[in-house]
Amino acid sequence: MGNLSFVGGTWVNAFLINFLLIFLGQRLPFLTKKGWIHAGVLGTLLLGSIGWNGWISVCVYLLLGTLVTKIGYKNKASRGIAEARGGKRGPENVWGSAATGCSLALLSCFWPNFLNLFMVGFASSFSAKLSDTFSSEIGKRFGKRTFLITTLKPVSPGTEGAISIEGSIAGLLGSFIMTVFMLNLSIISGLSVAFIVFLSGYLATFLESYIGAMVQNKINWMTNELVNSIQTSIAAIISIFLYLNFV
Known part of the structure; x- marks a missing residue:
């Protein structure tokens, strides 16, 4: 995927396109x-830095994440464990999910020679x-037995x-x-890189659960969105490490 440079016209076009799409x-x-x-700000930054494929990949995440949140929503709401606002995401959710990926996309503009490396981290952050x-939404609705990850x-x-x-499993x-x-959007290429992204994302999910169990209820400022941001950062770090050492 081509990396777009910091050209005024590129960023103006990215802004206009995104806010037209947001309006619609x-x-x-x-x-x-x-x-x-x-989301318009995020989309502008992504479109201006890494182009349409990166922008589309985050839209795919938003769509799939929203759809899985809606599964069994009434049941989860009746038990008081459903996402607030009918599952709609707010600004804190947007950046909790995408701050890591967006940062890596912007870094690729400054260091285009490391584009592939940054895109591995970008992909794994959204995989995570x-x-x-x-895991959370399916587990809350269909999990028959639920265990605390630290003690089981x-x-x-x-x-x-x-x-x-x-x-x-979900x-x-x-x-x-x-x-x-x-892989299909050409954010990453090659099965070995795809396996790294897949593995990093899945491992980071378990580490996020561990962080949630250990510190989230003990530290007032450790919000769910901050933990999400930590999780995506962990996934990016793991994948970049594996990419540098094994690919």
């Missing part, structure tokens, strides 16, 4: 009003986030750091699906 799509039940505005969303003691669904067999699927899209 804001009635869709994916984001809150403020969420759509922040979709894996986490699939039974806990209620929706507990920070909780895992289930059903959710873990997380595997989420990481795989996002990796396939990244």
Whole structure:
């Protein structure tokens, strides 16, 4: 995928395209009003830095993440473990999911010689986030037995750091699906790189659960969105390390 340079016309076009699309799509039940505005900023940065394929890949993540959140939503809501606002994402969700990937996309503008490296991290960050969303949403709805990852003691669904067999399988699927899209959109290339992105995303999901169990309820400022950002950063770091050492 070609890397776009910091040219004034490129960024103006990226801004105009994104906010036209936001204007047309804001009635869709994916984001809150403020969420759509922040998504426009994110889309502008992605389109201006790494082009349409990167932009599309994040739209795929948003669409799939929203759809899986809607699965069994009434059931999850009745038990008090559903996502707030009917599953619509706000600004904090946009950046909690995409800050790492967006940062790597922008870095590729300054150091285009490392584009492939940055794109491995970019792809794995969204592989991790979709894996986490699939794992959480499917696990909360269909998980028959839920355990705390640090002790393996039974806990209620929706507990920070909780895992289930059903959710873990769903997380595997989420990481795989996002990796396939990244491969087909030419964000990454080669089966060995795809395996690294897939593995990094899935591993980071378990590490996110561990962080949630260990510190999230003990530190006031450790929000779910911050943990999500840490998770995507961990996935990017793991994948870049594996790419540098084994590819």
